[in-house]
Amino acid sequence: MSSPGSGKTTLLSRTIRDLSSELKIAVLEADIESAVDAERIEALGARAIQVHTDGMCHMDAGMTRTGLEAMGLEQIDLAFLENIGNLICPAEYDTGAGRNVMILSVPEGDDKPLKYPLMFQESDALVITKIDTLEYFDFDVELCKKRARNLNPDIKIFTVSAKTGEGMNEWETWLKEETSAWKQK
Numbered sequence: 001m002s003s004p005g006s007g008k009t010t011l012l013s014r015t016i017r018d019l020s021s022e023l024k025i026a027v028l029e030a031d032i033e034s035a036v037d038a039e040r041i042e043a044l045g046a047r048a049i050q051v052h053t054d055g056m057c058h059m060d061a062g063m064t065r066t067g068l069e070a071m072g073l074e075q076i077d078l079a080f081l082e083n084i085g086n087l088i089c090p091a092e093y094d095t096g097a098g099r100n101v102m103i104l105s106v107p108e109g110d111d112k113p114l115k116y117p118l119m120f121q122e123s124d125a126l127v128i129t130k131i132d133t134l135e136y137f138d139f140d141v142e143l144c145k146k147r148a149r150n151l152n153p154d155i156k157i158f159t160v161s162a163k164t165g166e167g168m169n170e171w172e173t174w175l176k177e178e179t180s181a182w183k184q185k
């Protein structure tokens with residue numbers, strides 16, 4: 001989950017490139033219109049399904065189930081669901097996801113935990129991305145982390161650049177740990 005353009009598809013693309021030799025990854029791409037994100041994922045050789053929400057600003061668990069069943073669950077180790085770009089509605093609905101991850105990119109500003117608290121409360125992990133642009137913006141990483149943890153003391157926080165690869169290792173290690181813990185359930 002994240003606002004439009006914060007870097008969801010770019011982070012997923014890099015993650016798929018890095019992990020596809022270890023995990024069978026699939027992506028459910030939710031959009032109001034178009035299939036551009038699903039096409040970006042398919043171009044990497046990963047399985048992708050485009051879900052159109054018919055104008056709605058979020059996914060729900062019924063849409064997730066339909067998408068996953070269409071992909072064939074037995075073929076998948078890790079399924080990502082890229083929700084509609086929006087910091088409000090997606091946090092209000094259960095998508096059926098095992099883990100909720102939100103992305104906040106540096107250009108959006110470090111005040112977003114103050115303005116959109118529910119998204120931070122509902123997320124298991126926060127990925128602060130576009131960290132390569134820090135020098136151009138007045139984004140205080142430590143203050144942002146503090147604000148997020150005030151809302152959700154258990155939230156895991158990663159700082160990454162999907163462009164340079166900085167911080168990707170920690171994010172991907174967490175994904176692998178969570179995937180194997182989930183499979184042992």
Ligand SMILES: Nc1nc2c(ncn2[C@@H]2O[C@H](COP(=O)(O)OP(=O)(O)OP(=O)(O)O)[C@@H](O)[C@H]2O)c(=O)[nH]1
Nearest residue numbers: 003004005006007008009010085129130161162163
């Ligand atoms: N500098 C920099 N640019 C990035 C990074 N990640 C994404 N971008 C750029 O940000 C723009 C939006 O990225 P997307 O991955 O399409 O964002 P999105 O959240 O999937 O967008 P929507 O699906 O439309 O909501 C693109 O121009 C990316 O190249 C990053 O880590 N650093």
Ligand SMILES: [Mg+2]
Nearest residue numbers: 008009037082
């Ligand atoms: Mg996208």
